Amino acid sequence: GDSVTQMEGPVTLSEEAFLTINCTYTATGYPSLFWYVQYPGEGLQLLLKATKADDKGSNKGFEATYRKETTSFHLEKGSVQVSDSAVYFCALRYQETSGSRLTFGEGTQLTVNP
């Protein structure tokens, strides 16, 4: 079935460092891909998404490109801030096999120190 694999955390960075969180997926077709962020004590917020190969999603300085050839959707940010500390979830939705459900990765805890 469909699955998402994220790099293991936790990740600890200093402010203004470059961030990469790896995400790869397994699906029989071409799913839509998402990054969600969960701040402490809160629910999930959609960070960005991409619906087809080579699409780039971007928001708040974060970017991710849908790479069909490597089945990846890595999250990047050029300069992280303390306020970016949160748990980041990669997810996919593939209508043909799983309907509207989202399949999530394990989540990656990011801590940014001043």
Added chain:
Amino acid sequence: EAGVTQSPTHLIKTRGQQATLRCSPISGHTSVYWYQQALGLGLQFLLWYDEGEERNRGNFPPRFSGRQFPNYSSELNVNALELEDSALYLCASSLGLADQETQYFGPGTRLLVL
């Protein structure tokens, strides 16, 4: 515009009892999804309702059930509670069958089973 709301924020029950969790979607959204975020198990899809009907169900026992009301709000019922049901239950909504791409999440209900 109000987001997805959930009540209660916290719920404490004992084994064998029943829990009822409530969700109000974003105005205009007809689809409601339920997910369980249990410690160590990540985010798991529970149920999807659209236009009052159950459209899809995750790999959970029948004691997890729910319904969607004519105003598109939804209830999740968990019968015969077990200790491992302790988790954060997240509700999400989307525009429905016409546009299922983006799910918007509420803050969650934290259920503790003692």
